[in-house]
Amino acid sequence: MDLELDGVSLAYRRTRKNILSNLNLKLDSEKIAVVGPNGSGKTTIIKGIIGLTEITSGSVRLFGEDIRNVSGMTGVASNLVDTYRILEAPARIIMETYCSMLNTEPEKIVSHLKKYEMLSILPKRLRELSTGQQKIFCNIMALEFGRRIALLDEPFETLDMQRRLMQLQDLKNFKGSILLNTHDFGALKSLPGFGMYIIIEGKLYGKFNSRDINRLYLTKGEVSQAISIIHTNYGTFCITMDEGDIPLSISTDLSDSIQEVIG
Amino acid sequence: MITGYYFHSLLRNKFLWFWGGFFSLMWSALGAFILESGSITPSNALPITASWYAIITLVSFSSVSVTLSIDLAWSTNSLLFSFKFTKLSRGKYLVDLLSAWVMLSVFLISTVILFTALMFSISSKTYVFPGPLSFLKTFAVAMLVGIFFMLLAVMLVLLVTDYSNIKFVQFLSFIPMVLVFVLSYQLIYGSPSILLLYISPWDSAPSLLQATYLNSLPVNTFVSPYPKELSWPLALAGIVLWEVIIFALDVYLLKHIKPQEPEAMRQV
Numbered sequence: 001m002d003l004e005l006d007g008v009s010l011a012y013r014r015t016r017k018n019i020l021s022n023l024n025l026k027l028d029s030e031k032i033a034v035v036g037p038n039g040s041g042k043t044t045i046i047k048g049i050i051g052l053t054e055i056t057s058g059s060v061r062l063f064g065e066d067i068r069n070v071s072g073m074t075g076v077a078s079n080l081v082d083t084y085r086i087l088e089a090p091a092r093i094i095m096e097t098y099c100s101m102l103n104t105e106p107e108k109i110v111s112h113l114k115k116y117e118m119l120s121i122l123p124k125r126l127r128e129l130s131t132g133q134q135k136i137f138c139n140i141m142a143l144e145f146g147r148r149i150a151l152l153d154e155p156f157e158t159l160d161m162q163r164r165l166m167q168l169q170d171l172k173n174f175k176g177s178i179l180l181n182t183h184d185f186g187a188l189k190s191l192p193g194f195g196m197y198i199i200i201e202g203k204l205y206g207k208f209n210s211r212d213i214n215r216l217y218l219t220k221g222e223v224s225q226a227i228s229i230i231h232t233n234y235g236t237f238c239i240t241m242d243e244g245d246i247p248l249s250i251s252t253d254l255s256d257s258i259q260e261v262i263g
Numbered sequence: 264m265i266t267g268y269y270f271h272s273l274l275r276n277k278f279l280w281f282w283g284g285f286f287s288l289m290w291s292a293l294g295a296f297i298l299e300s301g302s303i304t305p306s307n308a309l310p311i312t313a314s315w316y317a318i319i320t321l322v323s324f325s326s327v328s329v330t331l332s333i334d335l336a337w338s339t340n341s342l343l344f345s346f347k348f349t350k351l352s353r354g355k356y357l358v359d360l361l362s363a364w365v366m367l368s369v370f371l372i373s374t375v376i377l378f379t380a381l382m383f384s385i386s387s388k389t390y391v392f393p394g395p396l397s398f399l400k401t402f403a404v405a406m407l408v409g410i411f412f413m414l415l416a417v418m419l420v421l422l423v424t425d426y427s428n429i430k431f432v433q434f435l436s437f438i439p440m441v442l443v444f445v446l447s448y449q450l451i452y453g454s455p456s457i458l459l460l461y462i463s464p465w466d467s468a469p470s471l472l473q474a475t476y477l478n479s480l481p482v483n484t485f486v487s488p489y490p491k492e493l494s495w496p497l498a499l500a501g502i503v504l505w506e507v508i509i510f511a512l513d514v515y516l517l518k519h520i521k522p523q524e525p526e527a528m529r530q531v
Contacts, residue, residue: 051347052340052522070347077348082340082522086265093268101349145348 002149002177003027003049007058010041010048018056019044020202027149031171031178033188033210036199037255042181043080045199046151049179050078062149074102075148075176079138079155081126091129091137092122102145112140112170116163132158139167143174152180156187186252189213198239198254200230205239217244218251218261235262265356269363274370278330283323283371290319291378295386308387310477314451314485316379316401317472321447321465323375324409325439328364328416335420336432340522353517357510360417361410368409372402376476393476401475404499408468411502414509415439421516429523454484457491460498464505467498 005025011018020041025032036042047053049060051067060067062076077083084094099106113119121133129137135158142150155171156164168190171178181199182188188196188210196213197206205228208216219240222229226238237258238244251257273279294315295303303311335342345351380392393401419435446465449455460466460483467481470493474481481498482490 050344052343067347072346072350072352073348074350078344080340083344084341086338086341086345087268088272088334088337089268097265097268098345098349101345101351103350 001026001028001061002063003179004061005045005049005058006061008048008055008060009057010044010053011056012053019053020048022058023048023204025197025204027177027179029177030195031174031191031193032180032195032197032207033191034179034181034197034199034204035185035188035254036181036183037258038183040199041202042183042199043153046078046080046153046179046181049151050076050080050083052080052083075146076151077142077144077146077149078151078153079135079142080151080153081134081138084138084141085126088125088127090123090125094126095122095141098141098145104144109140109144112144113137116140116166130158132160132163135159136163136167139170143170147176149177149179150174152178154182154184155180156182156184183254184252185213185248185254185257189249198228198230200258201232203230205230208239212241214247214249215241216248217241218246218248218257219244220261220263232258232262237261265359266362266366269360270366273331273363273367276331279327279367279371282326282330284374286326287319287323287375288378288382290322291315291375291382294319294379295382299383300386303383303387305387305389308383308389309391310473310485312379312383312387312391313393313473313476314469315383316376316476317469317485318443318447318451319379320372320375320405320408320472321412321443321469322440323371324412325443327371328409328412329419329435329439331364332413332416332420333432333435335417336424336429336523339424339520342517343520343522346517346520353514356517357414357417357513361413364409364413365406368406371409372405375405376401394478397476397478400478401472404468404471404475407499407502407506408464408472411464411468411506411509412439414506414513417513418509418516421513421520424523425516425519425521450483450485452486454487454490457483457493460493461501464502467493467501471495471498471502 005023008023009018009021034042044053062070095106095109116136118136121129126134139155142152155167192211194210196208196210197204217240219238221236222238225240227241228239230237246257246261299311346353383391419438423432442465446463447469450469455466460470470481481493481495484490
C-alpha cells in the first residue's frame with residue numbers, strides 16, 4: 001500500500017483544534033482526486049500526509065511507515081510552495097538544492113520549464129513569481145521528485161488554458177501514484193481513470209471513478225437510490241447514479257453545483 | 264549547496280553590514296576618540312585596543328547571529344518536509360549553516376580587527392595592530408566564539424518556533440546582546456571568579472580574545488592591576504563543550520520543529 005489514512009484526525013499545531021476527523025483513504029499504485037469546495041479541508045489532507053499538520057488520532061502510513069517516523073524517504077513530494085522555501089533564493093537555486101538533496105539532476109525539471117515556456121523564472125525568487133508561475137514550478141518539482149507519490153494541491157488553479165491542458169497531459173503521463181485535490185470539477189473530466197472522493201466539511205465520500213462522472217448526479221435530500229448521502233450544516237444532499245437533480249458532468253465548480261442543488 | 268547559497272545571501276544581508284560593519288566602526292571610533300580619549304597613552308594603547316576589540320566582537324556576533332538565524336523561522340515547513348522526504352539530515356543542515364557562518368565570519372572578524380586597530384592607532388598615535396601570530400590566534404578564537412553565538416541563535420529561534428509564539432522571534436536579537444552587556448562587561452568593571460570564566464562563554468570569550476590579541480595569557484579582568492590567570496586550554500574547552508551541548512540541543516529542536524503558518528509569519 002503506497003498510502004493509507006486510517007481513522008485520521010488532523011488539527012492545527014497551535015490551537016490543536018481538529019479540522020478533519022476520522023478520515024479513511026487508501027492509495028495503491030493509482031491516481032486519486034479529492035474534489036470539494038473551497039475550505040472543505042483538501043489542502044489539510046495533503047499537509048497531514050507529509051507531516052505538516054498534527055495527527056491527533058489514527059495513522060498516516062506511507063509505504064507502511066508511520067509518517068511521524070518517516071525520515072529520508074525519497075519519491076514522495078508535494079506541490080505546496082511552502083515546502084520549497086528552504087532558502088530565500090532564486091528558483092534555480094531552489095531547484096538545484098532539492099536536486100542535490102535527492103541525488104537527481106535538474107535537467108528534466110529544466111526541460112519541463114522550457115516546455116511550459118517558463119525558463120525566465122529561474123533567476124527570480126519564489127516570492128517574486130506570479131501565483132500561476134509558482135504553481136507550475138511546484139507542480140513540476142512535485143512530479144519530478146514525487147516519482148512514487150505526487151501530492152498535488154489545486155494543481156490547475158490560476159493556470160491559463162494552454163498550461164492547464166499541458167498540466168493535464170503531464171498528469172496522464174505520470175507513472176507513479178497521484179493524490180490531487182481540486183475544487184475544479186471540470187479538470188477532473190479530462191482525467192479518466194482517476195479514483196475520486198468528494199470532501200465536504202472535512203468528511204470524505206466515495207470512492208467514485210472519474211470515468212463515471214457523466215453518470216453521477218447531485219440530488220437534494222435523501223433518496224433511496226443514493227450511493228452517498230451527504231449531511232452538511234447547510235442541508236442534506238446525495239450522490240446518485242444515472243438520474244438526479246444536477247448532473248456532475250455539467251459542473252465546473254462543485255461549490256456552485258452544491259449551492260444550486262440545495263437551493 | 265546550502266552552504267554556498269546561504270553564504271551569498273548572508274553577504275547581501277543589509278542587517279549584517281549594519282551590525283557587522285557600521286556598528287563595529289561606530290563603536291571603534293566611539294571608543295578610540297571619545298570614551299578612551301582621556302585615558303589612552305602609548306603604553307596602555309595595546310591592552311585597551313585588545314579589550315575594545317574583544318567586546319565589539321562579542322556585541323557584533325551576538326546581534327548578527329540572531330538576526331540571520333531568524334530566517335530559520337520562515338523555513339519551518341520546508342525543513343520539516345526536507346528532513347522527512349529528502350536526504351538532508353538535521354546534523355548536515357546545521358553543519359551547512361555553520362559552514363556558511365564560518366565563511367562569513369572571516370569578513371566580520373577582519374572588519375572588527377582592522378577597524379578597531381586602525382581607530383585606536385590613530386587615536387593613540389601608536390601602532391596597535393596585532394602581530395601575524397596574534398592575528399591568527401585571535402582570528403581562530405573569534406571563529407570559535409562566532410560558532411558559539413550562531414549555535415545559540417539557532418537554538419533561541421527554534422525554541423520560539425517550537426514552544427512559543429512566533430511573534431516573539433523578533434525580540435530574540437536582544438537576548439545574547441543583553442547577556443554580553445551583563446556578563447562580558449564584568450571583565451571591564453571588575454574581576455569575576457575564575458570558575459565563572461570557565462563555565463560562561465560570555466566571560467571566557469572576551470578574555471581569550473583579548474589575550475590572543477595581546478599574545479598573552481587570558482585573565483579574569485581588563486582593569487584590575489592584580490588579574491588572575493586562566494588556563495587557556497580549559498577556557499577553550501569550556502566554549503567547545505558548550506558548542507557540543509548546544510549543537511545536540513539544536514538537532515533535538517530541529518527534530519521537533521513545528522511548521523509555522525505562513526499567515527502568522529507574515530505578521531512578524
